[in-house]
Amino acid sequence: xxxxxxxFLTLLSGVAWTVVYIVSIRVGFTxxxxxxxxxxxxxxxxxxxxxxxxxxITDRSVQTYxxxxxxxxxxxxxxTFFRYGREELPRFVVGxxxxx
Numbered sequence: 001x002x003x004x005x006x007x008f009l010t011l012l013s014g015v016a017w018t019v020v021y022i023v024s025i026r027v028g029f030t031x032x033x034x035x036x037x038x039x040x041x042x043x044x045x046x047x048x049x050x051x052x053x054x055x056x057i058t059d060r061s062v063q064t065y066x067x068x069x070x071x072x073x074x075x076x077x078x079x080t081f082f083r084y085g086r087e088e089l090p091r092f093v094v095g096x097x098x099x100x
Contacts, residue, residue, distance in 0.1 A: 007062065010062050010063055010066070011062065013066075014062070014063075014066035014069075017066075017070065018066075018069060018070065018073070021070060021073035021074070021077065022073070023035075024036055024073075024077055025073065025076050025077060025080065028076075028077065028080030028081075028084065029080065032084045032087075033080070033084050033085070033088060034077070034080050034081040034084055034085040034088075035077065035080070036077055036081070038081060038085070041074065041077060041078060041081060044070070044074050045071065045074040045075070045078060048067045048068075048070045048071040048074055049071045049074075051063075051064070051067045052064060052067040052068040052070075052071045055067060055068075056068070
């Protein structure tokens, strides 16, 4: 019974967060912006890629494949950040020069 509950909760969280990532990607492309701040995005892609690769090497569980899907979604979200996010940052951050 305990394994069934753990599997159910793993799948539920996997589906729920995958929906969040899909919506973030959709927002990024439709509104030409980024949906996840850089700090959170960096932590997400680091965490999910580390655990996906580690899981593929050591223990191929349901969570491993969920982490892999999330990592791939993060790659698309990183693309939207660099594609559209630059326009929303202050000019001094993106290397613009100012005339004094």
